[in-house]
Amino acid sequence: MKGGEAMKCPAEMIGIMHDVLDEDATKEQKRLLFEHIQTCSDCKQHYEELKKTESFLLSSPSMEAPDGFTSKVMKQLPQEKRTVWIKRWMKSHPLVTAAILFLALMTGSVYSSWTSEDQLSALSGNLRFDQETNTVIVPEGEVIEGDLTVKNRNLEIEGEVKGDVLVINGEQYMASAGQVTGEIEEVDHILDWTWYELKKLVYNLGDFFTNEESK
Amino acid sequence: MDAIVKRIILQVRKGDHNAFGELVELYKDRVFALSYRMLGNRQEAEDVAQEAFIRAYTNIDRYQIDRKFSTWLYRIATNLSIDRMRKKKPDYYLDAEVAGTDGLTMYSQVSADEQLPEDEVVSLEAQDGIHRAILSLPAKYRSAITLKYIQELSLKEISEILDLPIGTVKTRIHRGREALRKKLQEQ
Numbered sequence: 001m002k003g004g005e006a007m008k009c010p011a012e013m014i015g016i017m018h019d020v021l022d023e024d025a026t027k028e029q030k031r032l033l034f035e036h037i038q039t040c041s042d043c044k045q046h047y048e049e050l051k052k053t054e055s056f057l058l059s060s061p062s063m064e065a066p067d068g069f070t071s072k073v074m075k076q077l078p079q080e081k082r083t084v085w086i087k088r089w090m091k092s093h094p095l096v097t098a099a100i101l102f103l104a105l106m107t108g109s110v111y112s113s114w115t116s117e118d119q120l121s122a123l124s125g126n127l128r129f130d131q132e133t134n135t136v137i138v139p140e141g142e143v144i145e146g147d148l149t150v151k152n153r154n155l156e157i158e159g160e161v162k163g164d165v166l167v168i169n170g171e172q173y174m175a176s177a178g179q180v181t182g183e184i185e186e187v188d189h190i191l192d193w194t195w196y197e198l199k200k201l202v203y204n205l206g207d208f209f210t211n212e213e214s215k
Numbered sequence: 216m217d218a219i220v221k222r223i224i225l226q227v228r229k230g231d232h233n234a235f236g237e238l239v240e241l242y243k244d245r246v247f248a249l250s251y252r253m254l255g256n257r258q259e260a261e262d263v264a265q266e267a268f269i270r271a272y273t274n275i276d277r278y279q280i281d282r283k284f285s286t287w288l289y290r291i292a293t294n295l296s297i298d299r300m301r302k303k304k305p306d307y308y309l310d311a312e313v314a315g316t317d318g319l320t321m322y323s324q325v326s327a328d329e330q331l332p333e334d335e336v337v338s339l340e341a342q343d344g345i346h347r348a349i350l351s352l353p354a355k356y357r358s359a360i361t362l363k364y365i366q367e368l369s370l371k372e373i374s375e376i377l378d379l380p381i382g383t384v385k386t387r388i389h390r391g392r393e394a395l396r397k398k399l400q401e402q
């Protein structure tokens with residue numbers, strides 16, 4: 001193993017050389033080696049060669065992994081848990097998450113109010129209901145003060161409504177004598193209904209802010 | 216650095232792929248350099264380096280968080296490289312003539328396999344001798360020499376990576392270095 005040129009020198013000399021290179025030699029060993037190579041050209045050459053070898057090793061160029069290395073690794077990983085993926089996605093898309101949440105809640109509430117029981121609201125006045133034709137009638141000569149909302153029924157106005165009229169999922173019929181001072185609106189589809197609810201929400205929000213400001 | 220790595224590893228343990236991507240980015244060059252010096256072929260080195268990361272991911276629960284992550288990762292990469300070397304033709308056949316070619320040795324095959332960008336070619340020529348010399352070492356010396364000089368690790372870290380007593384690591388480095396000295400003199 002040890003170089004033939006060092007045969008006539010103390011057997012441990014080459015071991016000391018390596019320990020010196022590894023910064024693992026005692027002061028005494030170092031002194032021994034440096035004194036020895038002053039006089040022994042073979043050992044001096046051997047030590048020089050080892051130092052050269054080491055400097056070659058240390059000057060190896062730093063290497064870079066090939067392009068696309070990371071993505072190739074990622075493609076081979078086992079499937080990640082779904083929950084982690086969803087959580088991270090929500091974190092990185094807060095606006096979309098908020099929008100989806102909003103839509104889900106809106107759809108829920110709109111749908112439930114769309115399918116909830118038939119209702120009829122008017123602040124004052126007498127209304128008649130014709131069961132056979134499923135029609136709410138504002139009798140002739142009758143005056144409704146305020147808005148009138150009819151849901152899942154038809155509406156026939158023979159009298160007068162002093163306010164807005166809203167007919168949801170039904171038809172409205174105005175007799176020639178009937179009179180409505182506000183707007184008449186008919187909502188027939190869930191999309192219209194959603195739109196109406198949204199409009200109401202925005203108006204309410206607007207009211208809320210104006211109320212706040214006026215305080 | 217260690218604190219960052221630990222935070223990332225805790226995320227990886229929860230199953231977060233992207234956190235693992237950060238780890239790959241941090242260590243890919245060093246792991247690739249390690250497997251390249253051990254195998255001497257870019258394609259094989261890339262395969263082994265990628266497999267090392269995939270093994271690290273699937274075994275991340277076995278990693279002891281209070282120890283150095285790089286030591287654990289290098290250990291995986293070193294073992295995979297040694298396995299791959301053993302499956303290949305033994306290194307001392309590198310000098311042998313390849314059957315059916317006229318005077319071509321395995322050395323020329325090794326360099327023909329390498330596809331390198333042009334700027335790397337110059338430094339490679341200068342480094343060619345030492346690179347080939349490392350590749351001619353038996354696996355046990357090659358791994359010790361690579362970890363010491365390419366990764367510039369301490370003897371203690373190398374002994375942990377190779378799972379060997381420090382004394383054995385020293386002996387392997389001494390013998391490896393001695394063999395390299397001879398190879399370089401011959402060249």
